[in-house]
Amino acid sequence: QNRSHFRSTDIWTSASEANEVINTGWLGRHFQDDYPEFPDGFPNEDCPHPFAIAVGSQVSQTCQGLGTNFSMAVSDPFNLQALAGGDDTPLPDEPYGDELAFLRTSIAQANAYGQVVQSVAEQGNSLAQYPDTRFARDLQNVAYLISGGLRTSVYVVSLGGFDTHANQVVVGDPESGAHAELMSTLTEALAVFQADLEAQGLHERVLTMTFSEFGRRIRSNESFGTDHGTAAPLFLMGPCVQSGVLGESPEIPEEAEIAEGVALQYDFRDIYGTVFEDWFQLEPEEVVDVLGHDYVHLPILAGCQSPSSVADNPIQDLQAQIWPNPTAGQARISFRLETTGLVSLAVSNAEGRLVLQGFERTLQAGEHEFPLDLSSLPTGPYFVRLQAGRSVSAQRILKR
Numbered sequence: 001q002n003r004s005h006f007r008s009t010d011i012w013t014s015a016s017e018a019n020e021v022i023n024t025g026w027l028g029r030h031f032q033d034d035y036p037e038f039p040d041g042f043p044n045e046d047c048p049h050p051f052a053i054a055v056g057s058q059v060s061q062t063c064q065g066l067g068t069n070f071s072m073a074v075s076d077p078f079n080l081q082a083l084a085g086g087d088d089t090p091l092p093d094e095p096y097g098d099e100l101a102f103l104r105t106s107i108a109q110a111n112a113y114g115q116v117v118q119s120v121a122e123q124g125n126s127l128a129q130y131p132d133t134r135f136a137r138d139l140q141n142v143a144y145l146i147s148g149g150l151r152t153s154v155y156v157v158s159l160g161g162f163d164t165h166a167n168q169v170v171v172g173d174p175e176s177g178a179h180a181e182l183m184s185t186l187t188e189a190l191a192v193f194q195a196d197l198e199a200q201g202l203h204e205r206v207l208t209m210t211f212s213e214f215g216r217r218i219r220s221n222e223s224f225g226t227d228h229g230t231a232a233p234l235f236l237m238g239p240c241v242q243s244g245v246l247g248e249s250p251e252i253p254e255e256a257e258i259a260e261g262v263a264l265q266y267d268f269r270d271i272y273g274t275v276f277e278d279w280f281q282l283e284p285e286e287v288v289d290v291l292g293h294d295y296v297h298l299p300i301l302a303g304c305q306s307p308s309s310v311a312d313n314p315i316q317d318l319q320a321q322i323w324p325n326p327t328a329g330q331a332r333i334s335f336r337l338e339t340t341g342l343v344s345l346a347v348s349n350a351e352g353r354l355v356l357q358g359f360e361r362t363l364q365a366g367e368h369e370f371p372l373d374l375s376s377l378p379t380g381p382y383f384v385r386l387q388a389g390r391s392v393s394a395q396r397i398l399k400r
Contacts, residue, residue: 001352003228008213013061052154077121080114124148128196136189166223218256230261230352260350263383263394318391326398329375
């Protein structure tokens with residue numbers, strides 16, 4: 001984990017480790033594998049529409065490929081202005097000529113895509129009354145494009161304002177204030193968007209997923225806000241989503257440290273990988289190749305396009321006990337495995353950073369107990385994360 005806006009955004013959009021830098025997006029690599037020649041020759045008869053649309057003024061880093069971005073920035077699909085493409089004078093045989101050729105190709109491509117996007121938007125429908133917010137209007141434009149027949153497979157819509165260092169709540173009324181208003185903006189717009197899709201019979205074609213660069217800390221600050229934290233909820237929406245909460249409610253101590261966040265339970269790349277496998281229909285080896293990392297398939301999609309049988313393969317409970325807690329440095333962890341499989345143990349600090357890799361090995365079904373040596377770590381709270389297949393246990397331990 002990283003609590004920098006910029007670096008955390010890089011991690012989320014690229015699906016990288018915290019200590020590695022990847023210059024492509026997780027969706028961009030998927031598009032790159034299928035269309036390595038892009039942008040040359042696009043749009044064409046087989047691919048007349050944009051691969052992805054970022055609603056707003058900037059393309060999305062999730063869709064960054066090796067040489068170019070696969071998304072098109074669209075603020076208003078009903079009012080797309082053509083870009084001036086310049087002349088067709090011969091290009092010099094030098095790097096400047098290469099750059100100019102790329103720019104000419106991008107302008108021509110944007111103009112061609114713009115024409116088809118506006119035409120499709122004008123043919124689309126919206127059958128719901130959306131709230132009067134920019135976020136809701138952006139989602140409504142997505143509904144117009146989907147219903148109009150645009151073959152774009154990814155839409156990225158953004159809602160800012162969640163950096164609530166101050167005035168997150170109204171003093172004495174924690175259910176009011178900036179954060180509550182933001183959540184209302186998010187949920188009301190998503191609810192109407194889903195109702196719109198259902199009214200038009202489009203809902204089974206759409207999977208909606210939220211993400212943010214990081215969560216907030218447990219303790220509020222002196223300005224009635226919260227500072228940069230670590231893990232946070234991630235929501236998926238649609239009739240193909242297995243409803244419910246995956247994971248346990250985080251452990252919130254009575255006296256949390258100032259910098260303490262909640263413990264990681266599920267790796268965000270497990271969610272990306274599952275979406276690739278069950279929604280985009282990639283084979284598991286293809287998913288690993290695109291992500292650049294192994295992943296654990298999670299039971300979050302069922303029905304529609306998903307081949308998974310969630311009911312037949314539920315997540316098994318993983319109960320772990322750690323003692324003594326608090327500890328001076330030496331502790332033990334015990335747990336029971338219902339089936340034989342790969343098990344990993346890791347320790348992170350209060351800021352979510354990995355500080356100790358305990359082990360990663362295949363263990364037999366049954367009872368297990370291992371030592372937990374924290375003697376090399378400074379005093380303070382830590383999170384012990386135990387994972388066995390898709391089952392996860394995350395517990396807080398205090399070193400004195």
